[in-house]
Amino acid sequence: MTEIDYTKYTLEELLECKESIDGEVYPERLAQINILIKERAKDKPVHRVSIADEDGNIASIKTGRAPSFGLGVGEIAGSILFGLIWLNQTDNGSNVHLIGYFVILSGCISGAYHLYNAFSKNRFSAQDIVAPDKEKDPFESALNRSSNDSDNKFCGDCGYEVEKKYKFCPKCGSKF
Ligand SMILES: [Zn+2]
Numbered sequence: 269m270t271e272i273d274y275t276k277y278t279l280e281e282l283l284e285c286k287e288s289i290d291g292e293v294y295p296e297r298l299a300q301i302n303i304l305i306k307e308r309a310k311d312k313p314v315h316r317v318s319i320a321d322e323d324g325n326i327a328s329i330k331t332g333r334a335p336s337f338g339l340g341v342g343e344i345a346g347s348i349l350f351g352l353i354w355l356n357q358t359d360n361g362s363n364v365h366l367i368g369y370f371v372i373l374s375g376c377i378s379g380a381y382h383l384y385n386a387f388s389k390n391r392f393s394a395q396d397i398v399a400p401d402k403e404k405d406p407f408e409s410a411l412n413r414s415s416n417d418s419d420n421k422f423c424g425d426c427g428y429e430v431e432k433k434y435k436f437c438p439k440c441g442s443k444f
Contacts, residue, residue, distance in 0.1 A: 286305065288437070289436070301441065328397060331385055331394045333387075340386055341383075344379035346375060
């Protein structure tokens with residue numbers, strides 16, 4: 269295996285390489301990359317814009333507490349009111365009669381969900397913003413993946429198979 273001359277890498281390339289390299293397999297390469305990044309960061313300030321935290325967790329959109337409270341009260345009150353009227357108007361024991369219980373039960377469950385979001389410290393998210401490398405869309409994958417499988421390439425340094433989009437070997441850090 270040949271040594272890689274990281275001194276020829278640009279700062280951006282070093283940062284990308286740092287992200288992708290397997291530091292457990294190549295600790296000395298990672299250390300060299302870190303030293304070079306420090307050296308170059310002195311000359312050029314680096315601004316990495318990201319909405320993700322250090323673990324790659326990205327923001328989620330959550331329903332406001334006031335709308336959640338309104339939905340919770342509305343669904344519980346509405347479902348109970350509708351259900352009671354329904355139960356009162358339909359024949360006891362008939363299948364149609366049972367709809368009243370179903371409406372009350374489902375309304376109270378979804379109402380409880382909204383009230384939880386209104387008052388608890390950690391709310392359920394309404395929409396997640398997800399990095400594509402963290403959570404792929406299965407539908408997109410089903411449409412695209414079969415033709416992309418053959419587009420993988422192999423690292424000339426360590427032989428690791430990677431997707432074509434990579435500019436660095438995720439295992440050893442070699443540049444393609
Ligand atoms: Zn490699």
